[in-house]
Amino acid sequence: MALAVGLGLPAGALVVGGGVLFGPWVGLVTVLSGEVLGLTLNWRLCRGVLRPRLQPWLERRRRGRRLRRLLQQPASLRLMVMVRLALLPMNLVNASCALSPTPLRTYALGSLALLPRFTLMVLAGALGGEVGRGGLSPLALTAWLLGLVATAAVLWTLGRGLRRVLLTDVEESAGRD
Structure with missing residues (x-):
């Protein structure tokens, strides 16, 4: 999980798989641990390796x-939370923040907004795992x-709603320039 996220590879199936393999609680802890390590690795790779190579290419x-x-302006914590909740592609947000002067602390705190998304995916996987193992009654399945x-x-x-707010903020910022 950490390596997939760190290298910017799609990891949605791994998140759901964490729920299938480990259940809701251990799956969530496992997924969150992998995500934290992966987001940190991705940040470091983008900042240290990609940024110096990408800047000359962008200039041309x-x-x-x-x-x-x-990308010359750091993202605020409010913007980070909004783009995380707006379900924008994670790899695009990760790379954009790492290429900008956004501080690692802001990036990390804003990434906490991913918790509901991962929780939902792990719970879906855990439900699928239980159904596949035949461990749920019809009433429990309905509740899940x-x-x-x-x-x-x-x-x-x-x-x-957050996407609309974000687009409005961007349009207002463009109008001021």
């Missing part, structure tokens, strides 16, 4: 120069499904 391209201007659907609906609604 018109769109790259625009992107570089955006209702809980998962309710959690997913709350996250989706929150993500859409």
Whole structure:
């Protein structure tokens, strides 16, 4: 998990697999540990290896120069939390923050907003594992499904609202420039 996240590879199946293999509690602790290590590794690789190589490449391209201007400002904690909750692609957010002057502390604190997403994915995996092993009664399965659907609906609604706020903030910032 840590290596996949650290190298920017898709790790959604590993998150769900953590729930299938280890159940909801141990799965969540395992996934969160892997994510923390992976996000730190990804940060270090982007800052130390990718950043020096990417900056000259961005300077040679018109769109790259625009992107570089955006990356010259650190992300605030509020922005970090919003982009994490808005369900934007994790690798894009990780790389953008590591390439910008965003402090590691802000990046780390903002990444705590990923907890609901990972919890939902681990719980879905744990439910699938229990169903596959035949360990759930119909009533327990119904309760699990209702809980998962309710959690997913709350996250989706929150993500859409935050995406609108984020887009409004970006449009207002562009209007001031």
